[in-house]
Amino acid sequence: MRCYICFNEIIPTITWVNVFKPPEQQRCCADCLAQFEPVTPTCPKCGRGDSDGICFDCERWGMGQEDPLKKNVASFSYNAFAKDWVAKWKYRGDYELLFSLQGKLDVPVGYAMVPIPLSEERLKERGFNQSEAIIHMLGKQPVSLLGRQGTTKQSKKQRQERVDSENPFQLLDPINQPVLLVDDIYTTGTTLRHAASLLKEGGCPEVYSYTLFR
Template identity: 55%
Template sequence: MCHDCEKWEKTNPGLLERNVAAFPYNAFNKDLVARLKYRGDYAVLDAYKEHLQNVWLASGYEGKLVLSVPLSSRRLHERGFNQSEAIIHVLEEVPLSIFERSHSEKQSKRGRKDRMQSENPFRLSNPVTDPVVIVDDIYTTGRTVRHMASLLKEQGCPSVSSFTIFR
C-alpha cells in the first residue's frame, strides 16, 4: 500500500479496496498522457494495449461493473473523447456511465493541497449494489476515485476498486 493510500485509509476508511496501476507515472509517461488526453493520440493506448489487458486480467477485476470517470460537457467538447472510456474499450470491457460531473478546473492545473480539499464534482445518477471498478488514466492523489467511491458507498455499493494506467 502506498503512502497516500495509507493516509486515505486513516481519514476515510473502507472507501477504496485498492488501486491497480499498470505503469509508474514518471517524466516519460507524463508526456504520453499529454499526447493521449490533450492531443487525442489513440496510438498511445494501442501501444500499451497488450500490457494493459494483461494487468487487467491479473488484477482479478473481471466480472465487476466497470465505471468510467465522466468529463464535464465542456471538457468533453474540448477533447472530443473521454479517456476513461477509451481505456475501458482497450480492456475490451463495456463502460458503465452512472456519474455526472460539473465543470471545474483541470486536476493537472491544481496543486496537491487544492486537489485534496476540492469539493466533490460528481453526482451519482444510478446507484449500484454490485462490486465496481473505476477506470481512469492516472492515480495521482486518489481524490477522483475517492470522490466517486464515497457516493457509491453512501448508496449501498459493497466494494469499490480502481484501475489506472499510471500511478
C-alpha cells in the same frame, strides 16, 4: 507494422511456435515498451512504489473516516516517458496512441467497469473521455453511473488543493455489486475516492480502481 509511439517498423519474431500462423500484431516496439516502467507496489492500498507499507496519502484517508476505496491497481509508474505519452494521447488528441498498450495491461476482471466522467466542456475540448477509451480498448462496455459538475482541471491543482477539493461528481444510478473505477493516472487518489464515496452511499458494497499510471 510500425510502432504507434516512435513510428519505427516492428519486425515480428518468427519462432517454431508461430511459424505456421500469422504473428500477433504488435503496436509498440520493444524499445518503447521498455520505457514503460511496471509498478512494483509497496503500498497495498494504492499501488505506490516508493512507500514503506501504507503511504501517507492513504493514511490520511483513514484518519477519522472510512476509506471508500478498497484498493487501486496500476500498471506503470508515471515517469517522464509516461508523461510525454499521456500528453500526446490525452491533451493533443492522439486517440490511437492508447492502442500501443493493448495486450500489455493486467487489469482486474469480474467487476462492472465504471469510467470517471468528464464535464461537457472538457469532453468537447478533448474529444473523448480517457476512462471510457481505456475500457473500450480492453474490449469491455463502460457502465456510466456518475455525472460531473464543474470544469476545473485536476491537473491544474496543487497537491493539497486536490486533497481538499469538493466532490465534483453526482450519482446517476445506484449499483449493488462491486465495481472497478477506471482512470488514466492516480495522483493523490482524491478523484477516485470522491467517485467511490458516492457509489458506496448509493449501495455499492465495494469499490476498487484501476489506473494506467501511478
